[in-house]
Every structure is written in structure tokens, then in C-alpha cells.
Amino acid sequence: MSDVPPTPLAEGTSGRVEQGIADPNVIATVERRQWQIVLLRFFRHRLAVASLLLFVLIVAFAFLGPLLWSYDHRIHPDIPSSQPPSLTHPFGTTSAGHDVMAQVMRGTQQSLKVALTVALMATAVGSIWGAVAGLYRGRIDAIMMRGVDVILILPLLVLVAALAGNVRGGTTWWAVALLISLVGWASIARVVRGVVLSLREQEFIEAAYAAGASDLRIILRHLLPNAAGPIIVAGTLAVAFAILIEAGLSFLGFGIQPPDTSLGLLIENARTAPFVRPWLFYPPGVFIILVCLTINFVGDGLRDALDPRQSLRR
Amino acid sequence: MVAYTARRLIAAVPVLLAASLLCFVLIDIAGDPLADLRLADPPVPEETIEAAERHLYRDRSVVERYVLWTTGINGRGDIGLLQGRFGPSVRGPAFDIGEQIRDRFLVTLRLVVIALVMAIGLAVLTGVFSAMRQYSTVDYLLTFIGFLCLAMPTFWLAALIKEGGVWVNQQVGHHIFYTIGAASADTRAFTAWESFTDAAAHLFLPTMALMLTGYAQLSRYQRTSMLEVLDSDYIRLARAKGLRNGIVMRRHALRTALIPMVTLSALLVAGTIDGAILIERVFQWRGLGDFFVQAVSANDTYAVMGWLMLSGAIVVVANLVADLLYAVLDPRIRYE
Numbered sequence: 016m017s018d019v020p021p022t023p024l025a026e027g028t029s030g031r032v033e034q035g036i037a038d039p040n041v042i043a044t045v046e047r048r049q050w051q052i053v054l055l056r057f058f059r060h061r062l063a064v065a066s067l068l069l070f071v072l073i074v075a076f077a078f079l080g081p082l083l084w085s086y087d088h089r090i091h092p093d094i095p096s097s098q099p100p101s102l103t104h105p106f107g108t109t110s111a112g113h114d115v116m117a118q119v120m121r122g123t124q125q126s127l128k129v130a131l132t133v134a135l136m137a138t139a140v141g142s143i144w145g146a147v148a149g150l151y152r153g154r155i156d157a158i159m160m161r162g163v164d165v166i167l168i169l170p171l172l173v174l175v176a177a178l179a180g181n182v183r184g185g186t187t188w189w190a191v192a193l194l195i196s197l198v199g200w201a202s203i204a205r206v207v208r209g210v211v212l213s214l215r216e217q218e219f220i221e222a223a224y225a226a227g228a229s230d231l232r233i234i235l236r237h238l239l240p241n242a243a244g245p246i247i248v249a250g251t252l253a254v255a256f257a258i259l260i261e262a263g264l265s266f267l268g269f270g271i272q273p274p275d276t277s278l279g280l281l282i283e284n285a286r287t288a289p290f291v292r293p294w295l296f297y298p299p300g301v302f303i304i305l306v307c308l309t310i311n312f313v314g315d316g317l318r319d320a321l322d323p324r325q326s327l328r329r
Numbered sequence: 330m331v332a333y334t335a336r337r338l339i340a341a342v343p344v345l346l347a348a349s350l351l352c353f354v355l356i357d358i359a360g361d362p363l364a365d366l367r368l369a370d371p372p373v374p375e376e377t378i379e380a381a382e383r384h385l386y387r388d389r390s391v392v393e394r395y396v397l398w399t400t401g402i403n404g405r406g407d408i409g410l411l412q413g414r415f416g417p418s419v420r421g422p423a424f425d426i427g428e429q430i431r432d433r434f435l436v437t438l439r440l441v442v443i444a445l446v447m448a449i450g451l452a453v454l455t456g457v458f459s460a461m462r463q464y465s466t467v468d469y470l471l472t473f474i475g476f477l478c479l480a481m482p483t484f485w486l487a488a489l490i491k492e493g494g495v496w497v498n499q500q501v502g503h504h505i506f507y508t509i510g511a512a513s514a515d516t517r518a519f520t521a522w523e524s525f526t527d528a529a530a531h532l533f534l535p536t537m538a539l540m541l542t543g544y545a546q547l548s549r550y551q552r553t554s555m556l557e558v559l560d561s562d563y564i565r566l567a568r569a570k571g572l573r574n575g576i577v578m579r580r581h582a583l584r585t586a587l588i589p590m591v592t593l594s595a596l597l598v599a600g601t602i603d604g605a606i607l608i609e610r611v612f613q614w615r616g617l618g619d620f621f622v623q624a625v626s627a628n629d630t631y632a633v634m635g636w637l638m639l640s641g642a643i644v645v646v647a648n649l650v651a652d653l654l655y656a657v658l659d660p661r662i663r664y665e
Contacts, residue, residue, distance in 0.1 A: 166351070167599070168644040168645055168648070169348065169351070169599065169640065170640050171599070172606070173603060173606065173637065173640065177355070177621075180360070255479075259482055263603070266482075266484050267622055269625065288492075289493070296489075303485065304481055306480075307479070307480030
């Protein structure tokens with residue numbers, strides 16, 4: 016199946032090929048939809064597929080793990096203090112009496128919740144901002160993109176930390192996600208604007224205008240779907256960006272507050288431990304690295320899969 | 330060239346103006362520096378709060394305060410960015426924000442600048458090497474290290490490096506690595522040379538930690554840009570002329586491949602300032618990062634706004650320098 020080149024849709028092969036007819040004269044062509052081609056290409060990218068699998072496992076560990084595991088991330092009086100990893104506590108315990116694996120599960124869960132929310136919000140806002148600026152060009156574009164420039168000249172972690180310092184009475188993951196999204200959309204807007212600038216000159220946009228489509232319809236139905244590739248890639252990169260910013264924020268003490276926990280907070284608590292009690296120091300760091308690495312590789316795979324200039328056969 | 334420089338300088342003004350507006354709106358309006366005082370238990374007398382409001386210019390309107398903060402007109406002589414004053418601190422009149430920033434500026438600046446220079450240098454070396462030996466074991470190894478550095482939280486790596494230094498010191502029984510502070514506790518008896526070596530020794534581990542993220546980003550781009558250049562016709566021509574490989578690489582390929590690095594390095598400045606805050610916390614430096622964290626904790630709005638403006642201005646200047654360098658290096662860019 017996969018060795019057969021896809022039939023271009025434009026050549027009028029509208030009907031589906033009947034698989035049952037065994038006529039040697041019929042050239043077996045398979046019509047594939049756009050997303051089928053993308054999936055096919057993606058699944059040839061072995062590193063990306065392995066990364067996706069690992070990422071899904073981490074998500075399961077973070078969200079299903081706490082339901083199955085016998086301890087939660089809080090202090091339990093029956094947990095022995097400062098134990099190295101054992102069968103009952105695979106990641107060891109803290110001096111206060113936390114089960115480290117339960118803490119890492121909870122931390123990964125909170126970090127992922129923040130990161131996925133940021134990816135969703137920042138991508139949505141950034142895409143629309145970039146599409147509007149790119150479509151209208153001229154003065155509107157200039158003003159909108161200067162706004163983006165201004166956000167990007169400020170150190171983003173610093174900006175988020177300055178804002179998070181104002182949040183009173185314990186920062187929740189939701190507030191952290193909102194604050195990171197507030198600065199994270201700018202780079203996505205820049206990418207989308209670039210794509211839209213070239214898309215808007217193409218014939219299908221002209222055709223849509225001729226058919227009487229409104230600007231809103233052009234943006235939502237024509238520009239954004241055609242810019243889906245770069246947008247999805249930017250979205251995956253935003254996940255890694257958000258995980259690292261959230262960790263830095265927690266490390267400075269302006270992120271998620273105890274008794275809740277996040278990966279950055281766990282590292283902050285174990286800052287001096289790498290050679291004394293390594294089981295406290297390595298798991299949260301390794302989980303951050305794994306999430307960022309896998310999501311970057313998935314993004315890479317998607318970038319290749321969504322690029323129409325690349326042939327199906329690699 | 331002069332006209333081009335002037336045009337660039339003028340273009341930077343509205344960006345800085347917009348940045349000041351953004352900082353002000355986000356920090357001044359979103360946060361009340363006196364919230365702790367108002368909620369204090371037992372309640373603080375009304376006069377104390379009013380006096381604090383007057384001290385911080387909170388008795389004026391938002392628009393008035395913005396004009397005051399940027400220009401210092403109608404102030405009491407302690408505010409106005411254009412006059413080099415950062416405004417009153419919530420931590421009392423004895424705490425001078427401007428003085429604190431000036432004292433700590435050099436400490437952080439040397440960390441950031443040295444880390445950036447090292448990141449750029451190392452990225453050029455390994456990026457070029459990767460490109461010349463594309464798909465070799467070394468290339469794959471460097472690529473993997475690059476991806477790893479990109480995925481690693483700066484402060485996690487820094488903590489590991491710092492504790493590693495402490496561990497080595499303990500094992501050897503001798504103070505090899507300095508892991509705390511930007512300089513030794515007592516430097517009064519030091520000669521100029523001793524102060525310099527002392528500061529350099531304290532810089533070693535923090536810069537190592539800080540440069541790796543920037544290095545990871547830059548080396549990827551350097552590899553790509555070198556690969557593109559090596560594939561171009563003029564390199565083939567240079568080889569066809571019979572030039573030696575070393576000369577083709579140095580005089581023809583590298584020169585062109587370095588041009589995009591100028592812009593990228595400028596983009597990296599903001600990220601390095603972010604990283605410096607985290608690194609300073611790990612190595613317990615008393616630089617601008619420590620100042621910033623304390624200012625946010627104390628809800629010191631003028632200190633935070635001033636800090637943000639300062640870093641924004643540094644990034645704008647870095648971009649300006651990159652633009653000018655670009656015009657000098659790349660003959661395709663004309664500056665009429």
C-alpha cells in the first residue's frame with residue numbers, strides 16, 4: 016500500500032477505488048486525504064514516533080499514576096524519612112516524609128497542565144493575531160507587530176515573575192498558565208504572520224473574496240487551515256517553552272505554591288541534594304528533560320510530515 | 330552609514346517608549362505595592378498609609394504617574410527615568426533603587442557578557458565542525474548534546490555543576506572551584522591582579538552553566554547556515570580553482586556563514602538575562618538577579634519596572650549593534 020504514490024486530487028479521480036475489483040488493467044491508485052498523508056509521513060519518522068509514545072507514557076504516568084499509586088504528594092506520617100529508592104518507594108522518600116514518586120507524578124501533572132493550557136491559549140491568540148496582521152497589512156500590521164516586538168525584547172521569565180509576584184494568596188496552576196500565555200503568544204504571532212503574508216497573495220484567497228467571503232471567513236476557513244503546519248509546530252514548541260518557564264518560575268518561588276507541587280518546585284527543594292540524596296534531585300530534572308526532548312522531536316516529525324514539498328517516500 | 334545609524338537609532342525610540350508603557354501598565358496597574366500595609370493586622374493608622382501613598386506617588390492618577398515615572402517632571406527629584414532616577418522604593422527612603430542597580434550592574438553584566446561570548450565562540454566552532462563532517466559520529470553526538478541542552482532547565486544543570494564543584498573540592502581536600510558568590514568574602518587585602526583572578530575563578534562555574542542553553546540554540550543555526558553555504562556554487566568554484574580546503578573554509582565559507590549569527594546572538598540576549606537570574610540564585614550571587622527577586626517579593630513596583638526597562642534597553646541596544654554589524658558584514662545590505 017505505502018509504495019503506491021498518491022494520486023493528485025486535481026486530476027478528477029473523484030471516486031473511491033473499489034478494492035474488491037481484481038482487474039489487472041486498472042492501475043491501483045489510492046486516494047488519500049491530506050491528513051492521511053501527513054499521518055503516513057509522520058509514522059515513517061521513527062524518532063518522532065518513539066518520542067510520541069514516550070510522551071504519551073509520561074502523560075499517563077502523570078494523570079493516571081496518582082489514581083493507582085498508594086500515596087499522594089502530601090506528607091504521610093507512616094512514610095520513613097530520607098529513604099533511598101526501594102520497592103515500596105521506587106523514587107525514595109524525603110526527610111519530611113513524602114513519597115518522591117507520588118511527588119513527581121503530581122509535579123509532572125501540574126507542569127503538563129500548565130504547559131498544555133499555555134500551548135492552547137498562546138497558539139490560539141498568536142494565530143489569530145498573526146493572521147489579522149498579515150491579512151490587513153499596512154498600518155494595522157505595523158501597529159500589531161510592534162506590539163509583538165515590544166513583548167519579545169523583554170526577558171519573558173522576568174516579565175512573568177514580575178506579574179506572578181502580584182498574585183496574592185497562593186498561585187494556582189491556572190494563574191501560572193494564564194501569565195505564561197500572556198507573554199508566550201508573541202513569537203507564535205510572528206510565525207503565523209509570515210505564513211499568512213505569502214498565503215494571502217495566492218489565487219484561492221482571491222477566489223474566496225470573489226465569491227463574497229467576509230474577512231472573518233477568510234481568516235478562519237482559508238488562512239488558518241492552510242497555515243496549520245507551522246501553527247501545530249509552533250504549538251508543540253510552546254509546550255517545551257512553557258514547561259521550562261514554569262519550572263524557572265517555581266524555582267524562583269513565584270510559581271505554584273506548596274503544599275501543591277510542580278517539577279520546578281521539586282528541583283528547588285532538592286537543590287543541594289545531587290551528591291547527598293540523588294534520588295531527590297534527578298527524577299524531576301529528568302522528567303522535564305524527557306518532556307521537552309520528546310515534544311521537540313514530535314514537533315520536528317510534524318514539521319517534516321506537514322511540509323508538502325517533501326515527497327511521500329523518504 | 331551615518332544616516333543609516335541615525336535612522337536605526339530613531340527607530341529604537343518608539344520601541345523603548347512602547348516597552349516603558351507595557352512595563353508600567355503590567356506592573357503599576359496590576360499590583361498595589363501597599364497591599365501588605367493595607368491588610369496588616371493590627372490595622373495601620375490611616376495617616377501612615379496616606380504618607381506611604383504620597384511617598385510612592387500613589388496619590389496621583391495613573392497617567393500622571395506614568396509621565397512622572399518616565400520624565401520626572403513635577404516630582405520630588407527622586408523619580409524620572411530620563412534623569413536617571415528610578416523612583417522611590419516601598420522599602421523606605423534609605424533604599425535607593427538607582428544606587429543598588431548601579432552597584433550590582435557590573436556583577437551581572439560580566440556574567441551575561443562572558444557567557445554570551447563563550448556560547449557564540451563554542452557554537453561557531455562546533456557548528457562549523459558538524460557541518461564539515463555532516464552525518465559523522467561527532468556530528469550526531471554534537472546534535473544530541475545540543476538537543477539535550479535545549480531541553481534542560483538552566484537551574485537544574487547549574488545546581489548539578491555547583492554541587493559537582495563542591496564534591497570535587499571535598500574529594501581533593503583543596504579549594505579548586507569557587508561555588509558561592511561573585512567574589513571572595515574579604516577582598517580588601519587583595520591587589521588588583523588578585524581581585525581579578527579571584528573574580529575570574531568565581532565566574533568559571535556559573536558561566537559554564539549559563540552558556541549552555543545559548544550554545545545549544547546557536548550551534549544548530551551555525552550548522553545549518555554552514556551547510557547551506559558549503560552547498561553553494563561559489564564554494565564549488567573556489568574548490569575548482571584549486572584553492573586549498575582550509576582557505577576555502579576560512580576565507581570563503583565561514584565568512585558568509587557567520588552573518589546570520591549576528592542577528593541570532595542579539596536575539597539571545599533576553600534569554601541570557603532570564604538565565605542569569607536563575608544562575609545567580611543557584612550560586613548565591615548578589616547581582617541584579619537577586620535584586621529583582623527581592624524587589625518582586627517586596628512588591629517594590631518602581632524597582633521592578635526600572636529593572637524591566639533596563640533589560641529592555643539592553644536588548645534594544647544589542648539589536649541595534651547587530652543591525653549595524655550586519656550592514657558592515659553583509660555587502661548585500663545597502664544603507665543609503
